[in-house]
Amino acid sequence: MKFRSLILGALGVAVGITGIALSKAAYAAEQFIPMLVYRTGPYAPSGIPVANGFRDYYTLVNKRDGGINGVTVTFEECETKYDTKIGVECYEKLKGKGPTGASLFNPYSTGITYQLIPKASVDKVPILSMGYGRTSAADGRVFEWVFNFPMTYWSQASAFVKYVSRQEGGYDKLKGKNIVHVYHNSAYGKEANPTLVALAKRYGYKLTLLAVDHPGQEQKATWLQIRRLKPDWVFMSGWGVMNSVAIKEAAAINFPMDHFVGNWWSGTDADVIPAGQGSVGYKSTTFHSAGSGFPVHADIIKHVYGGDAAKAKENNIGEVLYNRGMVNAMFGIEAIRTAMGKYGNKSMTGEQVRWGLENLNVENARLQALGMKDFTRGVKVSCADHETGGSLRIQQWDGTKWKFVSQWLSPMRDIVRPMIEKDAAMFAKENKITPRSC
Amino acid sequence: MELLNILFVAPFVDITSSPVFFAEVVIGGLMTGVMYSLVALGFVLIFKASGVFNFAQGAMVLFAALTLVGLMERGVPIPLALAGTVLVMIALAMLIERMMLRHLVNQEGIILFMATIGLNFLLEGAGQIAWGSNVKVLDLGIPNQSFEVAGILLNQFDLFAAAIAAVMVTVLAVFFQKTTIGRALRAVADDHQAALSVGIPLKTIWVIVWSVAGIVALVAGIMWGAKSGVQFSLSLIALKALPVLILGGFTSVPGAIIGGLIIGVGEKIAEIYWGPAFGGAIEGWFAYMLALAFLMFRPQGLFGEKIIERV
Numbered sequence: 001m002k003f004r005s006l007i008l009g010a011l012g013v014a015v016g017i018t019g020i021a022l023s024k025a026a027y028a029a030e031q032f033i034p035m036l037v038y039r040t041g042p043y044a045p046s047g048i049p050v051a052n053g054f055r056d057y058y059t060l061v062n063k064r065d066g067g068i069n070g071v072t073v074t075f076e077e078c079e080t081k082y083d084t085k086i087g088v089e090c091y092e093k094l095k096g097k098g099p100t101g102a103s104l105f106n107p108y109s110t111g112i113t114y115q116l117i118p119k120a121s122v123d124k125v126p127i128l129s130m131g132y133g134r135t136s137a138a139d140g141r142v143f144e145w146v147f148n149f150p151m152t153y154w155s156q157a158s159a160f161v162k163y164v165s166r167q168e169g170g171y172d173k174l175k176g177k178n179i180v181h182v183y184h185n186s187a188y189g190k191e192a193n194p195t196l197v198a199l200a201k202r203y204g205y206k207l208t209l210l211a212v213d214h215p216g217q218e219q220k221a222t223w224l225q226i227r228r229l230k231p232d233w234v235f236m237s238g239w240g241v242m243n244s245v246a247i248k249e250a251a252a253i254n255f256p257m258d259h260f261v262g263n264w265w266s267g268t269d270a271d272v273i274p275a276g277q278g279s280v281g282y283k284s285t286t287f288h289s290a291g292s293g294f295p296v297h298a299d300i301i302k303h304v305y306g307g308d309a310a311k312a313k314e315n316n317i318g319e320v321l322y323n324r325g326m327v328n329a330m331f332g333i334e335a336i337r338t339a340m341g342k343y344g345n346k347s348m349t350g351e352q353v354r355w356g357l358e359n360l361n362v363e364n365a366r367l368q369a370l371g372m373k374d375f376t377r378g379v380k381v382s383c384a385d386h387e388t389g390g391s392l393r394i395q396q397w398d399g400t401k402w403k404f405v406s407q408w409l410s411p412m413r414d415i416v417r418p419m420i421e422k423d424a425a426m427f428a429k430e431n432k433i434t435p436r437s438c
Numbered sequence: 439m440e441l442l443n444i445l446f447v448a449p450f451v452d453i454t455s456s457p458v459f460f461a462e463v464v465i466g467g468l469m470t471g472v473m474y475s476l477v478a479l480g481f482v483l484i485f486k487a488s489g490v491f492n493f494a495q496g497a498m499v500l501f502a503a504l505t506l507v508g509l510m511e512r513g514v515p516i517p518l519a520l521a522g523t524v525l526v527m528i529a530l531a532m533l534i535e536r537m538m539l540r541h542l543v544n545q546e547g548i549i550l551f552m553a554t555i556g557l558n559f560l561l562e563g564a565g566q567i568a569w570g571s572n573v574k575v576l577d578l579g580i581p582n583q584s585f586e587v588a589g590i591l592l593n594q595f596d597l598f599a600a601a602i603a604a605v606m607v608t609v610l611a612v613f614f615q616k617t618t619i620g621r622a623l624r625a626v627a628d629d630h631q632a633a634l635s636v637g638i639p640l641k642t643i644w645v646i647v648w649s650v651a652g653i654v655a656l657v658a659g660i661m662w663g664a665k666s667g668v669q670f671s672l673s674l675i676a677l678k679a680l681p682v683l684i685l686g687g688f689t690s691v692p693g694a695i696i697g698g699l700i701i702g703v704g705e706k707i708a709e710i711y712w713g714p715a716f717g718g719a720i721e722g723w724f725a726y727m728l729a730l731a732f733l734m735f736r737p738q739g740l741f742g743e744k745i746i747e748r749v
Contacts, residue, residue: 040563042671044571185719211719215671217662218473218678220466221709221721227591228459241671244573248665252584252593270573274667278582 031068031336031347032098033058033075036090036107041081042215043240045270049316050108051077053325056304056315060296061333063303068337069345074098080112082240087112088119095123100347104128104332104357110188113146118431120145125350126357128335130328131156131264131287135191138387139424140358141435147357149331149379150287150390153191154419155411156263157235159392160285161199162409163261164233175204178231182222182238182246185211189237192263195416196235202415216242223249236262243271251278258283261394268320272397280399285392288327288376290402292318295371296326320395320402327376335360358383377408383438387420389413441715449711458589463706469596471682471702472603473665476658478679478686478694479606480651485688486614487623487647488539489547489630493554496676497561498652502527503659503668507576508569516578520656527652528645535644543640544630562673571670576663599661603695606657610691613650623647627689681729687742696740704728 035054038047058073067073076097078090087109095102104126107113113133120127127146129137135154137146151159164179165171181196183189193209200207208229210222216238223246226234234255238246243266250260258281262271267284275282292301297317305312316322339348339356348356362378379388394406428435453460477499484492492498505526509519538553581594614620626633626643634640662672678701686697705721705728713720738744 040566040571040670042669042674044566045573045667045669048572209718211717213719213722215674217666217671217675218470218721220470221463221706221713224459224463224466224706225710227462228456241573241666241669245666248582252582252595253591254584270667274573274575276575276577 029067029071029347030074030099031071031103032101033073033332034090034094034097034102034105035075035077036080036087036105036109036112037077038080038082038108039077040079041083043082046240046265046268046321047082047108049268049270049319049321050325050328052315052317053322053327054106054329055325056300056317056322057326057329057333059304060300064299068333069340071340071345071347073333080109082109084109084111084115088115091116091119095125098347100349101125102350103336103348103353104350106130106328106332107133110134110191111186114187117143117146123350124354126354128328128332128357130324130331132188136420136423136427138385138420139435140382140384140386141438142424142428142433143386144436145354147381147386149360149381149386149388150377151392151411152387152416152420153237153263154195154416155387155390155413156285156392157192157195158199158412158416159409160235160261160263161196161203161205162412163394163406165203166406168232171203177205177233178208178229179205180208180210180226180229180231180234182210182212182226182234182236184216184237184239184242185213188239188265192235192237194419198415198419199412212238212242212246215240216245219245219249222246223253223255226250226255227253232259234260236260236266238262238266238271243268244274247272247279247282248275250282251275257281258396261285264324264392267395267397267402268324269402270319270321277399279397281396283394283396283405286320286395286402287390287392288323289374289404290318290320290323290395294373294375296375297371299371300326323375327372330370330372331360331362331379334362334366357381358386383436444715445712452711462590463710464703465590465592467703467706468699469593469600469702470706471699472596472600472695473658473661473698474675474678474682474702475603475695475698476599476606476654476661477675478682478698479610479691480654480658481676481679481683482686482688482691482694483610483651483654484647485627486691487627488550488644489627490539490550490554491547491688492557492651493551493676494558494561495651495655495679496673497558497565498527498530498655499659499662499675500668500670500673501530501561501565502652502656503576503663503672504565504569504574506656506660507574507663507668510576511574523656524653527656528649531645531648531652534648535641539644539648540641558673562670566670574663574668576660576668578660578664580664595665602657602661606654607691607695610650610654614691619643619646678725681725683739684726684729685732685739687739689743690739690741693739693741701725701728 037051058075061073080087080090102125106128110132113129116127129148133148135152137143137148138152165174196207212219262284264285272279301309301312335356336348338360339352343352360381367373391408391410393404395402396405480495484490506523509522542550580598584591584593622638622643682697682701686693705725708724709721
């Protein structure tokens with residue numbers, strides 16, 4: 001009896017140890033990426049396609065490539081409802097998950113990003129706020145843990161003014177023009193204002209700033225003012241329901257839609273479709289293509305949806321914000337791959353991924369290999385410049401699809417970069433940060 | 439000095455120098471107010487008939503609109519989809535009575551209010567689970583062209599909404615004042631137990647009033663959904679109805695309309711003429727300020743019943 005118990009006990013211990021060893025081994029081949037998403041709440045129409053784009057790309061990397069250099073990508077969604085408070089809770093919940101903790105965070109909210117910036121350096125988890133968040137985080141000397149390539153809000157605003165100047169026949173033609181910025185009354189919506197103000201002083205256009213309160217369901221007062229001001233151009237920094245309501249209101253006052261340009265968060269299918277024919281001609285900025293005609297989309301349909309294109313369409317494939325999520329996921333994956341190039345093909349820590357982000361260099365050849373040739377532009381990040389020299393294009397809604405109506409427009413870096421450095425220096429002073437030497 | 443000018447001089451100079459634009463602002467405000475009133479009516483109905491402040495009214499607007507557009511997306515013709523949604527709202531009212539209200543007869547108002555908070559979350563979640571959270575286009579063929587009359591821009595959709603609101607108020611006023619059920623509804627609102635003691639079937643009355651409120655929510659959902667697409671933010675419209683209720687009174691159908699019009703016009707004038715002084719986007723909180731100012735002089739609202747209790 002004693003012998004039997006002894007054998008059983010030994011077996012139990014052996015099974016336990018083996019189990020732990022096996023699970024460790026399985027764990028060690030995983031790279032955990034947290035996902036802060038909003039599939040419910042007032043901003044769900046914008047959040048769902050973004051989340052689907054991320055999810056599908058991570059799934060594609062596992063199914064098509066067997067993970068990143070053999071390391072399986074694992075991910076977990078946490079619902080933020082686009083609420084900063086809940087977003088921070090999600091961060092705290094997910095930052096320690098996986099064998100080496102969270103690889104990086106994509107907050108998908110400027111408000112959440114602002115809250116996570118001080119936490120990132122303490123927890124040693126990088127933040128990739130691709131095209132949103134705090135603009136001055138582009139100064140990598142101060143914001144070591146935050147990345148916002150390929151472009152910031154300030155750069156975007158300057159590229160918009162450049163586009164207007166080209167439409168009007170030159171920068172000298174901007175003098176006396178009337179430009180209105182309709183913006184979401186939040187940290188996000190206000191980001192473009194300093195650049196637009198600075199450029200108004202430089203080029204002599206008259207700028208009117210019109211804030212719209214959350215969530216933006218009712219905007220009659222805003223558009224009555226626009227009807228009265230009769231601006232030459234309207235630029236919009238909206239999100240969620242605010243976008244579709246604004247487009248509908250613009251159509252209702254017969255504002256020329258080809259002079260109404262949304263930022264890259266105000267130009268997806270869900271923004272224009274509710275307005276029907278009224279939205280034809282509406283424009284927005286973007287830094288990647290719309291549509292699902294690229295090899296990467298074919299791969300997603302094949303590997304993620306088993307060839308079921310209709311199912312993929314139900315999951316927003318090809319919509320602007322779906323593609324945004326996909327591009328964002330791709331840059332994150334490539335940063336992890338870059339880190340593996342230095343540290344080996346195993347689970348990367350947040351610190352290692354940060355190195356990967358800072359040394360990320362995605363060239364056209366790599367984009368072609370990923371099935372994204374001509375879909376977006378590559379990036380080359382550096383220690384000092386976390387924004388990179390990105391550029392944007394203007395797309396226009398023709399009633400059924402988005403099409404490009406401009407070439408790539410680079411921002412006015414000579415104006416924007418000094419503003420970024422000034423703001424970053426102020427942040428460093430306030431927070432007693434000694435800027436890195438790059 | 440500049441602040442005084444922005445607050446007390448410039449707005450009035452602006453109004454007098456551009457009277458046509460001011461008229462347009464007022465008309466725009468009236469049209470918006472009508473849309474607020476459509477939501478506020480649902481609150482009034484339930485409060486008037488059962489003494490319950492239904493926190494879930496906004497969620498009912500969302501749920502009704504999601505159900506309608508969900509049916510339409512599945513190929514159901516518009517008239518059948520409308521009828522189907524009305525049936526769903528009636529079924530919902532019966533469920534609410536059986537699962538929630540029946541167990542809370544003669545409880546304090548605050549208990550019933552708390553129950554409706556739970557109902558709010560339930561409906562928001564159930565609606566999104568059943569029909570999804572993506573934005574849905576609701577096109578019932580309501581015209582949306584704009585045209586100018588004496589330099590003032592009018593929108594066909596806004597005028598249509600105003601007509602709908604007028605019809606609804608008339609029907610509801612007749613229903614409450616001239617029908618037996620309407621009188622029974624008012625009796626239940628006054629005192630649950632007293633109403634029961636004189637033979638008024640409390641459970642039936644509650645089903646009727648929640649069904650009517652559900653239908654009103656459907657109308658509000660159609661109008662707001664046609665404007666911005668059917669999406670979660672429809673449930674937040676209730677926040678716009680609250681100042682309307684405070685101002686118009688919780689028990690008055692005409693009060694909901696007049697309150698909506700005052701709030702609509704007030705917030706538009708405030709936003710356009712006084713907004714720049716505060717950095718813009720003041721209409722959200724201004725509506726509540728306006729309602730609170732009214733409360734100081736008429737705590738029961740413009741048309742609410744004055745409650746005097748002996749202690």
